[in-house]
Amino acid sequence: MSLELTASQALGLWHGVMLEQVRQDGFDLTLRQMAILLHIYLVPPPHTVRGLAATLGVTKPVITRALYTMGELGLVDRVRDDIDRRNVIIKRTVKGALYLEALGDLVMAQGRSLTA
Template identity: 55%
Template sequence: MHTLINYVRSGQPDLTNRQMALMMLVYLTPGPHTVRGLAQLLGVSKPVITRALNTLGALGYLRRVRDESDRRNVFVAKTSTGQEFLEGFNRNLEHSGSDRRAPRESGLLLQHG
């Protein structure tokens, strides 16, 4: 919970689970990555990947690059902005992992019902 609160407070853009999964695939698995390949890996349609890429591209987190040997192919590539976003997200996770406290200790009361 603490991790999510820190993330919300950070002012970073809210990414959907699908967008975050797409980011993780591109940044953590060897490329080259195509829309078709990413759609197959995530088990979704190509238009779903395209919509997510449109958002992530507008944020500067991913970019499309034409294959120079076959201009019909488009690869999905990393960006320095996307790398910085994921590094910051990882730091937030690491920080919250080292600062785990019971909800009562951190001032949060969980209410049931």
Template identity: 45%
Template sequence: MTMIAQWMQGLVNYVRAAEPDLTNRQLAVLLLVHYTSGPHTVRGLAEALAVSKPVITRALDKLANLGFLARQADEADGRNVFIVGTSRGGAFLAKFEDYFGNNAAERSAFARDNGIIVHH
């Protein structure tokens, strides 16, 4: 299955599961915080995604409301705020990964059942 077909499979499964509806930016922020080393800041996330700080702040507001990320004060400098992953966010990402199929048999079955032409 091509990468795009696998991505389609994952997104279709995700939508069918009625999980929270995240934008691409929100998902990118969530993935960056959970899968890259920190500390993460609004400024650093904005630079990593080439977007403005208000874009990151809006994404963080949604993700924090869902309990997927949290803001944590820097104990060394109270002016700084770090963005940290939560166990709930980690659990969501583990389920999200499962939507893409864990093995070739699952991916092939999805392709067959949904009329996807598999290119090798």
């Protein structure tokens, strides 16, 4: 199914999703954190700090700070690579998967409200 939106409708969809996130008092993630989290869950693993930095075009410290916050929230886990101790492997968590599933449901609901 394809949904054609104008720029204004797309922004309205995004606005509706963000408002509902605020109302639900969910995780207060930055755009950067959300982009990293979505990449970790939508792109097949493995994921490393180095790989995320290269893919997203930011420095490793930027990724590390974002992952620290998301780790504190239980959305991701970080583990040292047993083979190469310099690498940090990023793992998905059940809490992170459930959060993104609920966010996906919210986006779909907002999209349906546009077509109604």
